[in-house]
Amino acid sequence: MRYGSVCSGIEAASVAAALPIEEPSPRSWQRPFLKWAGGKYSLLPELDRLIPAGKRLIEPFVGGGAVFLNSYNHADFLLADVNADLLNLYQMLAVVPDEVEKHARVMFERLCNPEGYESIRSEFNAQTLSAVERAAAFLYLNRHCFNGLTRYNLSNQFNVGWGKPKAPYFPESEIKAFAEMAHNCVFMNAGFRHTLALAGSGDVVYCDPPYEPLPGTNGFTAYAAGGFNWDEQVALVECCVAAHQRGASVVISNSGSPRIAELYSQYGFTLHHIKSRRSVSCKGATRGTATDVIATMVGSV
Template sequence: MATPLKWVGSKARVMDILREHLPAGDRLVEPFAGSCSVMMNTDYPEYLIADINPDLINLYQVIKEDVKEFIDTAEGLFRTANTAESYYRFRQVFNRSKENRTTSAALFLYLNRHGYRGVCRYNRAGGFNVPYGHYASPYFPLAEIQAFAEKARRAKFICAAFGETLQLIRPGDVVYCDPPYIPQTPTASFTSYHTDGFTHNDQYDLCSALSRLAECGIPVIASNSDTHHAHSLYHRFDICRFTAPRSVGVAAGESKQAGEIIAKRLPIPAAQSLSKVCDGCGYEGGGHCPDCGPVMGDATYQEMVASGALNAEPF
């Protein structure tokens, strides 16, 4: 199902792959909302949808609270002349004042649908700075807005960083994270979906937080680019590799496909849990790791007891 927004990195075209890796649960928690493609294409009883971008969360909250007023306001904007002059005038109004939440949300949708290829970008001062898209007839997503409002009845939308959101996890939750991707090349990323950006340290902190949740029995799933850095970061996760279409940042002669990964850690039943994490290197398994001694690998506690491996003396 499509969403109200055009969005760079939307998961709409890879949902058939992603859905296979999302287990059942009482609530899906998404710390990186994006266009809400995952929410719109799954069927969890509840959703906690968060993002650090206040304009995005305001849009979702306004649609949920009063969809009729929002549609009336947004339709009025879409009926104005589709010109660069109108676009830049509305962009200036959007950046100057956001006191009226409904007007601000409607302007955000207008800028998204009339701006360049669904890019959401801000300058260092926090001003939305995406250029005019020069589309002949920008689409007004009436059906998508109405469907979103219906699904949003099950959802809570909050403006929060991922660390704050992950502190709200409760038993029965499933966590899916779609952060800004690690660049495929040093020059591949564009500035910035939010004025704070997303750093290497943020990538590390996110992975660490997800690992801690997994150790507490929470299913965690994350998407990222298929890079050496991402594989190294998520080396304790099960990783699925695939290719996905790119819509922005494709130079002449470059492939329109990009490698991505889905990294996941799901709870292991108690009878199958691994018996030990090596104190020397952190490798998971039983007994001693290859560098620290014998009896290493994926053997479960019960298998090692049966084989007598746990009685082995370390080197």
């Protein structure tokens, strides 16, 4: 029996050695249910490689949520943004997803035209809707407005125009994927300073702030009232360094602006340069690829 076991082991090893080694299948990525300017879906392979594992992932600029939706390396999530309508939608989907979906479906099915869009936008801006209705309206506006932009005027009214969608897609499966993860999430309507002050030992922070405009361009920095200027970029880095000193690992994405690279290097971040797509512009000639920076500060202080 002993010799038989040895022989069978040798035969098995020979068979195993003869079999071709299969390459791991490409990972499939979960799409967010929102269209989001500056969303990170196309950069997920790079971000997944650079964002370390940890118990809790903190996102002070959660936006469309592409990063947290595709995280297999974190058990809990603290997701924040200054956009109250975005956070209301996320919170309603976490608590009463079926109600949000029911209201949104009616809007998608009956109001896919410029007049319907204007009607929903007017009700939304009148602040007369319930929390669930407002969540559904925000989803409708996002999927029907121009390029999924989220923009408000000085009176805090949503002012993005009709996007002329031919056949708006209702993101049912994407909403369900979000709802399945929501029980592991804490959603917070807050700025990055307050959010990052909560980061500490064992946390992983991913920041996706409004990008610093490249030299010779205007960029899009209308993150909140007053915009997101250079002082905010510096304050964000300082808050991230403080979080790292408390034990958190930090990853930040931004444009390839030379002064952004200089700022991150000055504070001790490791820089990774990657190619990304730009798709917000209405002019096809100005859409294309650009070089982004992903800055990391991981490990012990």
